[in-house]
Amino acid sequence: MVTIGSSHDELPRETAGPTEVLVVGAGPVGLALACDLARRGVGVRIIDRAATHPVGTRARGVRARTQEVFEDLGVLGRLTEHAEAPTPTRFYDTAGNVVREAVLYDAPPVPGAPYPGSLMVGQQHTEAALRERLAALGTRVELGTELVALDQDGAGVTASVLVDGRVDGARQEIRARYLVGCDGGGSTVRKRAGISFLGETWDRQRMLFGNLAVDGLDDSVAHMWAQGPDGMLTLSPMPRSGTWFFTAPLPADDDQEASAASVETFAEIFAQRVGLPGVRFHDPVYLSVYQANIRMVDRYREGRVLLAGDAAHVHTPAGGQGMNTGVQDAYNLGWKLARVLRGAPEALLDTYEEERLPVAEHVLASTTARGRSWAGTDTARVSERMVGAFQGRDPFSDVSQLGVTYRGSSLARDLDEALGVRAGDRAPDARVVDPATGDSVRLFDLFRGTHLTLLVFGSRPVPPVDDGAYGEVHVHRIPPGGEAHDLYGVDRDGLVLVRPDGYVALAGGDWDDRTVSDYLGRLSGS
Incomplete structure (x- = not known):
């Protein structure tokens, strides 16, 4: 048996009933995987250390290929109900002049692709639709359940969890035949499994993200200002959520911590970068500081422990590839894991890494190059490249992910x-x-x-x-x-x-x- 660390060995233990697959992390990736497994008749549990379901826009662009996946999983209709109507994006130069106005996500038709454009849906709605589908399949997310240790042997994995986050509470043990970490860039599963996370942290590049109310701006368009080498300041109306989605690069010399993100910080950055009078920020729903990391794992699997989504790869947000790539991970893994649980050779799981690791490598490279090409103060140049990327003219990759291929795979x-x-x-x-x-x-x-x-x-x-x-x-x-x-x-x-x-x-x-x-x-x- 392989035992992988814990700092809570002194706590009393409770043993839960066994399950076939334990999914750690209830974001879009973990939920998509749990839905796919549950509809195949696989016994699945999904846990998340958060006490409540998160709110906020966060990942909002559901790309063409991901829409096809969500259609198959039975959630696309619900997402469409919450999708924001396409609106033009107005690009401004440093003097505040409008340089370009275009519908950013208005992609031309693609033969054989029913959803060529992007569906703009706040992540909270994506997760809610997946949770609803999962509940209909007989499984619910177990909130307030934090993984603290893993033990695995030839027959399965024993996960030690703290319920409700109480350090003085009972430590529960969940036995599963396989465990999949979908628990984000700081993945506990990855760390406990001893899987390397190779790459770099861009200490000088951080972004402010948030949802909040905004007064004094035209809400019939999204607004983007090219204001410096680190990226665009953007304000996008999200009427379905009753908020605006705000992103801005944080000054390199700012010591702002993630826990200190505030409306005042957002207002100050806007005043410094844009200086447009009469604009007021208030009633925040979700605020965060995003640290740019370009990292990925050296392998997707350690025995009966596997990784998917941000737990396996993180990169810049340029092109909106993160959630979409993670959902494709889950969709690739789900059917293979189900077949192995029903008697197929375990070697089938090796094709998950074989097929998805090269995709992650390409996403890291292309998002890095794209992010650099979108930086700067030349709004005409930057806006042309951004519009082109979402309308099928990106020089780095196909952001729709329709072109992802597994040619050369041992399954092809x-x-x-x-x-x-x-x-x-x-x-x-x-x-x-x-x-x-x-x-x-x-x-x-x-x-x-x-x-x-x-x-x-x-x-x-x-x-x-x-x-x-x-x-x-x-x-x-x-x-x-x-x-x-x-x-x-x-x-x-x-x-x-x-x-x-x-x-x-x-x-x-x-x-x-x-x-x-x-x-x-x-x-x-x-």
């Missing part, structure tokens, strides 16, 4: 080069005709759920699939013609096996009776 198998789509690619959406009913249906409707999906284009026989041996596989014959053939690059015959997370597992134009069953056998260890 190309039979040949007959198709335009390749194993490891995100499977695009398309309208097809259901041969059984004659109705038009979306491929995403066929993909939705916990199963794999086999698409067969052309007239060749459908290869046999034994659901009992390999798990549930839904098979669909795609009629000739139409946008699916175009988007998947199928001229005649084609076979595409889509993973539960919407990525192509297997693709090609030539196959036999064993092609699909052999691939699925690898996933199931048979």
Whole structure:
């Protein structure tokens, strides 16, 4: 048994009933993972050391690919109810003149992508929608429950937690087959598991973030001022939340501590940087000081302990990639963890790091480069780059995350080069005709759920699939013609096996009776 530290060994212990997966951290990443596991019938508990659910905008841009994930998890409709209406962003130069006005998140249509733009939703609403979905699946967040130690052996993990944060209270032990740390950049799970967090802290670069009421500004637009080398000062109306979202770089020589963030601090920074008279700040909801860190783990897993989201990677906020990358972590891990718990080889979990670690490396590099390109006082240049990034013209990466691919992964198998789509690619959406009913249906409707999906284009026989041996596989014959053939690059015959997370597992134009069953056998260890 491996024992990983605790400073509370003297406290009395209580033993809780076992569970299959313990998720530590109830932000968007932990909640998305818990929802995905629960809908697959996995026994899951999710704990958070906070005594109450947090409020505030925080991560607010739900990018295109994350919207697709949330649609599959059954929460996108609820998020849409809380989404802010698109408003123009007004960019000002150092003299206060308007240099540009544009709808920042108005991305052009993308073939095969139903949600090309960004959904602007305060994080509190994202978390609330996920908690609601999780509760409908039979699981609730356990607040006031702080992880203090981990023990793991070949059969599982024992998590020692303090309930209600009382140091003099009973220490409870939770036994789980796996534990996933989704507990943020300061992750206790990561530290207790002994996983390195490599990178750097930008001590001289800190940001003020907050939600508060603002008087004296036009609330029909968002406002951005390019005022220095460290980034933009922004004020964005959030009428659904009844607040404004405020961000500003903190002066490098300011000793302001996170605990001391105040309305007065925000007002002083605004007066110094903008100097616009008649603007008043009041009634704060959420205030914080953000310290820029560029760090990531050297591995995503230590035995039966895994990491996701900010616990595994942190970076600058340029491009709004943090929450979105973390949700993609959870979506990649969920189906794999569920299959392993139902008998698949544990090596399947190794593909989580194999596929997601390179993505994190790219996100760190691209957000760093993007953040630097957005800094400065040349508002025309900065605004052009910002607008371009969210409208599909970013030179560093695709901020929509639609272009994330797992090509080259050990789970990606190309039979040949007959198709335009390749194993490891995100499977695009398309309208097809259901041969059984004659109705038009979306491929995403066929993909939705916990199963794999086999698409067969052309007239060749459908290869046999034994659901009992390999798990549930839904098979669909795609009629000739139409946008699916175009988007998947199928001229005649084609076979595409889509993973539960919407990525192509297997693709090609030539196959036999064993092609699909052999691939699925690898996933199931048979």
